[in-house]
Amino acid sequence: MKAIIVDDERHVREGLLLLANWSRFKIDTILQAENGDEARQIITAEKPDIIFTDMRMPKTNGVELLKWLNQSHLNAKTIVISGYDDFEYMKNAIKFGSFDYLLKPIDPSELNEVLARAVDEVLQQKKAKELEQEKEKVVSEIHPIYCDKWLTKLVTIADWTQSERDFFQREFQLHLDSQPLTVAIFSMTMLKSFIFEGNGELAVTELLSIAKPIMEQEQAGFVFSHLENDEELVFISHSSRRLESALTQVKRALWSRYQIKPHFVIGPAHAHPKESYLKASTKLASYNLINQETESLTAHHNRKWLLLDYKDELKWTIECGHKQQLDLLLHSIFESIEKNHTITFRFLKNWENHFDILRSHWLQKEELPSQRQLYWTQDGRFSFHHFKQEKREDFFQLFDLVATLGEQEQTNMSKVASYIESHYHYEISLQEISEHFYLSREYISRKFKQEFNQTITDYLMNFRIKKAKELLANPNLKVYEVAEAVGYQHDKYFAKVFKRIVGLTPSDYRQTYYQKRS
Structure with missing residues (x-):
């Protein structure tokens, strides 16, 4: 001081x-x-x-x-x-x-x-000044989220109470009763993957820093991040003319900064913002990335190019370790897609979702590597050639992961079997094995049976009976002592299990054993 x-x-x-x-x-x-x-x-x-x-x-x-x-x-x-x-x-x-x-x-x-x-x-x-500055900082950080939350609601909910209508008029100067609204959507897919290497948050921040000042200068309305769809940035305005003018400037700014041509679609002016948004969303989903125009959705309904249509063939080639066969199958899939001359944003989203579903058959969610989406040219246009390269790489990466997992699973199940053989004389539960190996009970049960063609319970029981037969060769051990030595607390239950597996009671087995030796 x-x-x-x-x-x-x-x-x-x-x-x-x-x-x-x-x-x-x-x-x-x-x-x-x-x-x-x-x-x-x-x-x-x-x-x-x-x-x-x-x-x-x-x-x-x-x-x-x-x-x-x-x-x-x-x-x-x-x-x-x-x-x-x-x-x-x-x-x-x-x-x-x-x-x-x-x-x-x-x-x-x-x-x-x-x-x-x-x-x-x-x-x-x-x-007090520090507290006020901190408060202002928090407000400045929260306010954009607050606006995004309400504007997202505006384009996803159809019916509004009068108090909510008054709120939109007071906070955003949007008159839901008297003037129609026009909604435009910008697809973040290309910008996020091509320019910002998959960092969606950075892509949104950058685009908002470009678009917001232009929208304010043109008095064209609002631009916000859609909180229910991180692939979209949404523009909303009472003036279609001003909105189109602002979007033109945003396109120029993006071209000047990144040399890319962004994908915008504009819905019709409508009294209900949700309707304008849905129309724009439909146009965006059906935007043909190959010839850069919007097509009718009905033309695509019966085409067999959903990835899950090929799931059985894909699973078979991957699990059997046929990499060349996998490459031929992918070539066939790409050919069928290419013949349609149509790839939309909806198709790309479906492919990525279906690929996640397909690989989740082998991998847990937290193990799934992110899908690269580097299928764009330098000016931001879609490249089917790049798409094929990236998706082939995704599948070959999955192929190698599954092969590695297969080897690890064999090793893990062998360790489980060794653990059982070392602890057979104790009470062993599936939960105990699960906790020891940090694997789920369901996973161990399924993989162990695949590897040894029997359940863990049967494996433990058979191993105990095998050890019991060895101990019964010692005439100095009582049957109940043998039972306790191999993990059975009750000799009667042990005798029952032994007879079911061997076909003889422990006493009969011992007698037969000595008869054969003599």
């Missing part, structure tokens, strides 16, 4: 330096000035928190300094020191917002009491 002493008398300044308990109040910088002119220069440069000033000084006097401080809004606490108990001085001190008034000669206890109050008020004001 900083303080300044303004007085033309040196001994007064030195006296204040000695009398005030500066360290107690954590004031580490104490400045000095001989007159008001010098004080103004120092105060402007250093911005002290506490100002002690005399009233009678050469050049700029105390009254003029107080007046200047009041007009400067520096928020410093000014303490007037005067050798005169003059009403005019006190009146001016009050008028120009001084914190307190001390008479010479200065009483040390009174000085430090006033200084303590001044410092306390400075600290409170600083804390």
